[in-house]
Amino acid sequence: MNWDNANRYCEVWAGGDLPTEAQWEKAASWDDETKTKRVYPWGDSIDCALANYYGKDNGNNACVGDTTPVGSYENGKSFYGAYDMAGNVWEWVNDWYSETYYQSSSASNPLGPDTGQYRVLRGGSWDYYDIFARSSYRNGNSPGITNSYIGFRCARSLP
Numbered sequence: 001m002n003w004d005n006a007n008r009y010c011e012v013w014a015g016g017d018l019p020t021e022a023q024w025e026k027a028a029s030w031d032d033e034t035k036t037k038r039v040y041p042w043g044d045s046i047d048c049a050l051a052n053y054y055g056k057d058n059g060n061n062a063c064v065g066d067t068t069p070v071g072s073y074e075n076g077k078s079f080y081g082a083y084d085m086a087g088n089v090w091e092w093v094n095d096w097y098s099e100t101y102y103q104s105s106s107a108s109n110p111l112g113p114d115t116g117q118y119r120v121l122r123g124g125s126w127d128y129y130d131i132f133a134r135s136s137y138r139n140g141n142s143p144g145i146t147n148s149y150i151g152f153r154c155a156r157s158l159p
Contacts, residue, residue: 003119003143006092006152016156021095022109023155024122028078028085029135039134041078041085050076051087052126053133067126086133089151090121097140125149
């Protein structure tokens with residue numbers, strides 16, 4: 001799924017948008033009870049019982065070796081109840097990618113650069129190591145790329 005198709009689906013069919021990078025990271029890492037950020041959506045360590053990533057748990061370095069259905073990891077959901085925010089597939093977000101943007105951006109709900117060459121992907125995937133599944137890890141890629149380890153989720157504002 002390329003960025004344009006993901007964005008169009010969210011707008012037209014789901015009545016929402018791709019989440020901003022800040023929205024995505026809050027949903028993936030913030031714990032309202034402890035007022036702290038987590039390394040992964042569920043806590044600070046990872047294994048194949050919590051997420052689908054390229055791990056070392058089953059001897060061949062892959063938890064599953066392909067995508068899994070959404071919601072397959074009940075214990076891997078975030079504080080907000082969002083599934084698969086670590087591993088399974090990289091997720092497109094609305095922001096353009098810049099390595100340096102967050103060094104000088106607003107600390108409260110930054111919206112990302114106005115333009116760029118790459119769009120942001122978050123969450124890692126089934127074909128990437130655990131370090132890429134950390135909630136804070138961000139990656140940029142061409143918005144036209146499609147492959148088996150890129151997907152998306154839509155976000156809507158509450159009424």
